[in-house]
Amino acid sequence: MKGLTLMSSYDETDLARLLTHLREGGIGLPEGEAHAGHGGPGGGHNGESTSVRTASYRGHEIRVETTYRATIDGEPLDGGLDVLNNGAVHYHGLPQYAVASALDILRLVIDHFGTEPPARDELGEFR
Amino acid sequence: MTVTRRNILTSDEARERFLSGVVMLAQEDAGITASQAMFAVRSRIPRFEMFGIEQPLTVWDLFVLWHVVAMTTSSLPPGRLRNLAHGGPVFLPWHRLFLIRLEQQLQRVTGDANTALPYWDWAADGELSPTEQPETRLWKDILGGSRGDVASGPLAAMRVRLFQQGNRLWSVPPRPLTRDAGTDIATLPKREDVAAALKAHLYDSAPWDGDSDSGLSEQTRGESFRNRVEGWVDPRTPGEQAPPQLHNRVHVWISGDMAPGTSPNDPVFYLNHCNEDRLWEAWMSRNGRNYRPGDTEPNAPSGHRLHDQMYALLGESLTPAQVLDPSQWYEYDDLSL
Numbered sequence: 001m002k003g004l005t006l007m008s009s010y011d012e013t014d015l016a017r018l019l020t021h022l023r024e025g026g027i028g029l030p031e032g033e034a035h036a037g038h039g040g041p042g043g044g045h046n047g048e049s050t051s052v053r054t055a056s057y058r059g060h061e062i063r064v065e066t067t068y069r070a071t072i073d074g075e076p077l078d079g080g081l082d083v084l085n086n087g088a089v090h091y092h093g094l095p096q097y098a099v100a101s102a103l104d105i106l107r108l109v110i111d112h113f114g115t116e117p118p119a120r121d122e123l124g125e126f127r
Numbered sequence: 128m129t130v131t132r133r134n135i136l137t138s139d140e141a142r143e144r145f146l147s148g149v150v151m152l153a154q155e156d157a158g159i160t161a162s163q164a165m166f167a168v169r170s171r172i173p174r175f176e177m178f179g180i181e182q183p184l185t186v187w188d189l190f191v192l193w194h195v196v197a198m199t200t201s202s203l204p205p206g207r208l209r210n211l212a213h214g215g216p217v218f219l220p221w222h223r224l225f226l227i228r229l230e231q232q233l234q235r236v237t238g239d240a241n242t243a244l245p246y247w248d249w250a251a252d253g254e255l256s257p258t259e260q261p262e263t264r265l266w267k268d269i270l271g272g273s274r275g276d277v278a279s280g281p282l283a284a285m286r287v288r289l290f291q292q293g294n295r296l297w298s299v300p301p302r303p304l305t306r307d308a309g310t311d312i313a314t315l316p317k318r319e320d321v322a323a324a325l326k327a328h329l330y331d332s333a334p335w336d337g338d339s340d341s342g343l344s345e346q347t348r349g350e351s352f353r354n355r356v357e358g359w360v361d362p363r364t365p366g367e368q369a370p371p372q373l374h375n376r377v378h379v380w381i382s383g384d385m386a387p388g389t390s391p392n393d394p395v396f397y398l399n400h401c402n403e404d405r406l407w408e409a410w411m412s413r414n415g416r417n418y419r420p421g422d423t424e425p426n427a428p429s430g431h432r433l434h435d436q437m438y439a440l441l442g443e444s445l446t447p448a449q450v451l452d453p454s455q456w457y458e459y460d461d462l463s464l
Contacts, residue, residue, distance in 0.1 A: 014235060015186065018228065018441045019157065022164070022189065025171030028436035028444035029211075030202055030429035051207075079294030082207060084359070085341050086368040090208065093293040095198060095388055096358070096375035097311070108311070112386055113292045119179040119299040126162045127176060 047076025051083040068102055072115060081105065128240050130230070132405070133460045135245035135398060136265060144242040146269075146281045148233035149394045153187040153285045155236060160184065161288075161298035168196055168440070175199075179298035184288060186236075190229055191289045191391045193440035195296050197221065198388045200438065202430040206336030208359060209428060211438045216331040216420060217431040218357050219407045220447035221438070222400045227456050228442045229397060243457060246405050247398035249377050250464070253315035260315055260380075261308040270395060273308035273381070282394060291387040304393050306383035315380050316373050321464050323362035324355035324373060325410055331419045335428050342366025352410050356403055374403050408453070409462040416451040 021027050050067045070077040081102060082090045088098040091105045094112065099105055133141040159167075164184060165177040175196065184192070197212035208214030212221040226244055233242045252260050261273035271277035277285070286301035332339050332349025337359040340351035348366070355362040358375030371379045377399045378385045384393045391397070411417070420427035422434050429435065436444045 015155075015157075015232075017443075018186075018232065019159070019189075021442065021444075022159070022167055022440055025168050026193075026196065026438055026440040028430070028438040029171055029200070030435070077293070084207065084368050084370070085338055088368065088370060093291065093388075094386055095213065096371055096378040097386070098359070098370040098375075109293065112382075117178070118290055118292055118297050121178045122180050123162055123165060123177050123298065126165065 045080075047071055047078075049080040049082065051081070053083060053085055055085070070102060070106060072106060072110065075115070077106070077109065129454060130234075130241055130243035130457045131460050132243045132401060132457050133245055135247055135269065138245065138460075141243060141245045142269060144237060144239060145233065145245050146394075148237040148242055149187070150281050150284050151236040152232055153185055155186045157184050157186045157189050159189070164189070164192055168192070172196065172200060177296050177298060180300060182288060182298060182301075184298075186232060187285075187392075188288050189441055190225070191389050192296075194225065194391045195289070195291055195388045196440055197438045199294075199296075202428045204426060204428060206334060206338075206428055208337030209335070209431075211430045213357070214337045214359070215335050215428055215431045216353055216418070217435075217437060217447060218353055219403070220418070220445075220450045223404055223407075223450045223453065224437050224439065224445050226397060226400055226404060227450070227453075228439075230457070231442070244397055244401045246401035246459070247395070248402055249315050249399065250318045250321045253317040253320070257309060257313045266308070271304075273306055274310075275305065275307075276302075277304040277306070285392075285394075287384060287389075287392045289389050289392070290384075291389040296389070304384050306381050306385065306393070306395075308381050308383075311382045311386070312371065312376060312379045316376050318464065320362050320373060321406060323365075324352060324406070325413065325464065326362075327352035327355055327365070327410075328414060329419065330410075330414075330417055333420075333426065335420060335426075335431060338368070340365060341368040352407075352414075356406055356410075374399065404453075405459050405462065406464075408459055409464060411451070412462055418447050418451055 048069045053064045055062045066083045068081045079093045089102045089105050090098045135142050160183055162181050168175045198210050200211045230244050234240050266273035271280035271282045285304055288301050290297050290299045327350040329350040331351045331353045339354040340360050342348050354360050356373050358372040359370050361367045361369035418433050420432055422432050433448050434446045
């Protein structure tokens, strides 16, 4: 494999050992449960995301289901929105962010990602 | 061998070793291309996709890929904001594993077994005024600037090849790192935020996700040191969900390449998480090496329990139990806050 710089004193941490599990797609996945795509209940498909918030209050069970259908220039938002219990909105593509409204999130999406793909898609032929 | 992790601002030696190793890893051909990496991951996670150009990836890029895959893979039962590395109890141990593997690669590529990750005590900078915070020596003299493309210093040699745009991971034409500090949020966390997070006596609580310790319902009133330092609740007012705080706030404050799931592109990712890890050590020095949930806890999420294997794309996997005591790998020079 290219790029190897094996040093006898670092046998336990050499690059080849590091890459062993990459070739297998990684290890430690929960058996039969893990799946790709930003997780969480909100999901996100074709710009539509649904969040469910629940709470118990004075012996009553409260349930609030929120569905967003978000577009930018008419195109569905790629990825899901989620509502936190305090009403802040989270977008899976900006994983540390949660802001006051979905409009604010979409402004951030435009600021950070624009609306054009960042590269020509040559990998499409491999998918 | 145990190394000592030091403050990047106070140890010239630690800083130079780190920066030197980072640039070497960022230029070292890993011997795998973007399409090969995509197929490797898809062999275990069938729906995983990559977009963009075919190109060779570096060892540094593979850590970016590892983070994205973990971040975009769910565990069961579903939890708000939770994946195999974030939004749940495994947040701290998974990043400890991630940092250990990167540190080992720094040691290999520099040929120096004493190379250690440094930490950035961002709460110290949080005490400065909002205008001073992006103008400190860390940014001006060490990391190549807090706003715009990184075009000076050793990190000017780094190139971003993997970039997460929205929900999609792209292989992009190599470009410089970029930052936009203080734009998305004005200030870094403060010392009082850290002190408040350390007051939690429990490592984590049900529902084991971004709602833990939010106190907004009877089910979310248990303390969660993890959720306070990850930053989904306000550590100063437990019971209130007011993100972004602590770890999350540092990402949001730096912005640019620190914003999407490909944030390990920027070496400051490791400075942030090394400080998070130091805070975890400080918490354990007060509360013992305790972790929740145990293996039989009802409704505990898969991949987050004490003896679950953590997702590892590179190197051997470990369990949270195996990393609770990091003394076989490293120690911190200072746990004061």
